[in-house]
Every structure is written in C-alpha cells, then in structure tokens.
Amino acid sequence: MIDFHGVKIPAIGMGTWHMGSDPGLYDQQKATLQYGLHHGATVIDTAEQYGSGDSEKIVGDAMKGFPRQKIFLISKFLPYHATKHAMADALDRSLERLGTDYLDLYLYHWPGGTPLAEVVNNMEAMKKSGKIRHWGVSNFDLSDMKELLSVPGGHDVMANEDLYNIGSRGLDYEVLPWQRKHGIPLIAYAPVDQADTRGNGIIKNTTLEKVASEHHANAFQIMLAWVVRDDHTLAIPQTDSQKHMQENIDAAKIKLTDDDLKALDKAFPKPTHKQLLDII
Numbered sequence: 126m127i128d129f130h131g132v133k134i135p136a137i138g139m140g141t142w143h144m145g146s147d148p149g150l151y152d153q154q155k156a157t158l159q160y161g162l163h164h165g166a167t168v169i170d171t172a173e174q175y176g177s178g179d180s181e182k183i184v185g186d187a188m189k190g191f192p193r194q195k196i197f198l199i200s201k202f203l204p205y206h207a208t209k210h211a212m213a214d215a216l217d218r219s220l221e222r223l224g225t226d227y228l229d230l231y232l233y234h235w236p237g238g239t240p241l242a243e244v245v246n247n248m249e250a251m252k253k254s255g256k257i258r259h260w261g262v263s264n265f266d267l268s269d270m271k272e273l274l275s276v277p278g279g280h281d282v283m284a285n286e287d288l289y290n291i292g293s294r295g296l297d298y299e300v301l302p303w304q305r306k307h308g309i310p311l312i313a314y315a316p317v318d319q320a321d322t323r324g325n326g327i328i329k330n331t332t333l334e335k336v337a338s339e340h341h342a343n344a345f346q347i348m349l350a351w352v353v354r355d356d357h358t359l360a361i362p363q364t365d366s367q368k369h370m371q372e373n374i375d376a377a378k379i380k381l382t383d384d385d386l387k388a389l390d391k392a393f394p395k396p397t398h399k400q401l402l403d404i405i
C-alpha cells in the first residue's frame with residue numbers, strides 16, 4: 126500500500142483505456158477487472174473519453190456487487206467540459222455510467238483553454254457536493270503544475286497523471302523532483318510502455334532481463350516495480366488477461382535493491398536536460 130496524499134491505496138491499479146467497446150472482448154475484460162478487484166488491484170482509472178463512455182460502463186458493470194468503499198475510482202473530464210455547467214453535467218454522466226454516486230478522484234484530462242482558477246473552483250464545488258472526494262490533473266508539465274499551485278485552492282491537487290516508465294523517464298528531470306518536494310504523487314500511465322510497442326526497445330534489454338531473473342520475475346514486472354519504487358507513485362497498467370493481472374499485482378511486492386536501481390539507471394539513463402512531455 127502507498128500513502129497517496131493521505132489515502133492508503135495499492136501501488137498498482139488497473140487502467141481501462143481500451144475496454145468496453147469490443148463486444149467480443151466484453152466478458153473477458155469484465156472478468157479481468159473483477160479478478161483484479163478480488164485480488165487487490167482496487168484502484169481503477171477510467172475517463173469519459175475512453176470509448177466515449179464505454180470504458181466507464183464496463184467499469185460500472187464490473188464493480189457491481191463489490192463493496193464500493195474498497196475501490197479507489199478515478200475518472201477524467203475532457204478539457205472542453207471544464208466550464209462550470211459542462212463539468213457538472215460531465216460528472217453526472219460519468220457517475221451514471223459507473224453506477225456510483227461519487228468518484229474518489231476526478232482528473233482534468235489535459236490542460237485546455239479554461240483558466241485554471243475556474244477549473245479549481247469548479248472542482249472544489251464538486252468536492253463540497255460530495256460527488257468527488259478529491260481532484261487532480263493529467264498530462265501537466267512542470268510549468269502547468271507551477272501555474273496550478275499559483276491559483277487559489279491549487280494546493281489541494283491530489284495527484285498528476287503523466288506518462289512514465291523506464292523507457293520514457295523525462296519526468297525524472299524536473300517534474301518528479303518538484304512533485305516530491307510539494308508532496309504531490311504521480312499516477313504513471315503506460316507504465317509498461319504499452320507492452321513495449323512504442324519503439325523504446327525495453328523488454329529485451331539484458332540488464333532488465335538479468336534483474337528480472339534475479340527476482341524470479343519477468344521484464345514487465347520489473348518495469349512496474351521500477352515505476353512504483355519510491356512509494357509515492359501509482360501505476361495503472363491495463364490488461365485484458367487475468368494472468369497478466371496477477372503478474373502486475375505481484376509486481377508491487379518486488380523490492381528493487383540499490384544495486385538493481387544503479388544497474389537500471391545505467392541501462393536506462395536519467396535525462397540530463399528538459400524533454401518534451403511524453404503523451405499518448
């Protein structure tokens with residue numbers, strides 16, 4: 126478990142981006158989410174954007190019968206819904222699809238044109254209404270985070286959700302050190318670099334393979350253990366497979382040693398200059 130801005134949650138949860146839209150995969154995806162819930166992956170990350178609501182619907186279906194208070198449920202609103210009334214309507218639609226009356230965390234999916242002071246004001250009103258417990262942001266770079274903390278109420282941000290994995294560690298240059306200094310956790314999306322399909326050539330790396338074999342684990346599990354190594358980061362890998370789900374849950378138990386981390390730093394060096402925020 127990690128201390129997530131005062132709330133205890135597992136370090137590895139479940140992503141749901143491509144879920145719910147393919148009728149041929151529906152039962153398998155729902156069963157995988159339920160398997161995850163019953164085996165300790167009680168954080169779910171979804172968004173109104175995913176499958177135009179289909180992801181929230183399958184998540185709502187999968188959560189039925191499972192104690193709601195044991196789930197940490199995250200959803201997101203689109204930037205063009207960031208004004209007061211559009212945001213309230215978007216939240217109501219998300220809650221309806223999810224079959225719940227509150228979200229644990231509501232994220233501004235990426236920075237848009239609405240002034241941040243207004244977005245924060247809207248989120249704080251939603252918190253007061255009881256429909257969300259916390260709010261946060263996503264795809265924010267350091268300049269966005271600094272601006273956020275400069276507006277009234279901005280310090281109440283619970284977390285920032287950005288792309289982060291061992292093959293794409295631009296955040297290590299300044300975003301993560303800054304977030305740690307300000308006590309703002311990271312939600313790492315694409316933590317296994319979309320099964321290493323983004324051209325970063327991670328899985329076959331000999332150092333990663335060696336560390337994996339020493340821990341009797343596979344390379345994806347080491348990627349996840351690396352992402353959550355600081356007890357300050359939540360990883361939300363997505364999988365349609367119960368076998369992969371169990372591997373992902375087990376990855377949270379792998380404690381990388383200082384020597385492992387040094388070797389991995391050598392194989393996947395920290396950035397030495399500012400990089401463009403990686404996004405999908």
Ligand SMILES: NC(=O)c1ccc[n+]([C@@H]2O[C@H](COP(=O)([O-])OP(=O)(O)OC[C@H]3O[C@@H](n4cnc5c(N)ncnc54)[C@H](OP(=O)(O)O)[C@@H]3O)[C@@H](O)[C@H]2O)c1
Nearest residue numbers: 140141142314315316317318319320345362363364365369
């Ligand atoms: N905030 C944002 O803007 C944003 C953007 C993108 C994503 N996200 C969130 O982050 C979540 C994760 O990101 P992502 O889905 O893009 O990428 P990801 O989790 O890095 O990769 C998903 C892929 O990895 C495979 N996989 C997962 N666990 C595995 C394992 N143990 N062994 C082998 N393969 C494994 C899955 O295939 P199998 O199904 O075969 O396991 C799937 O193809 C999304 O679902 C979404 O909730 C947020």
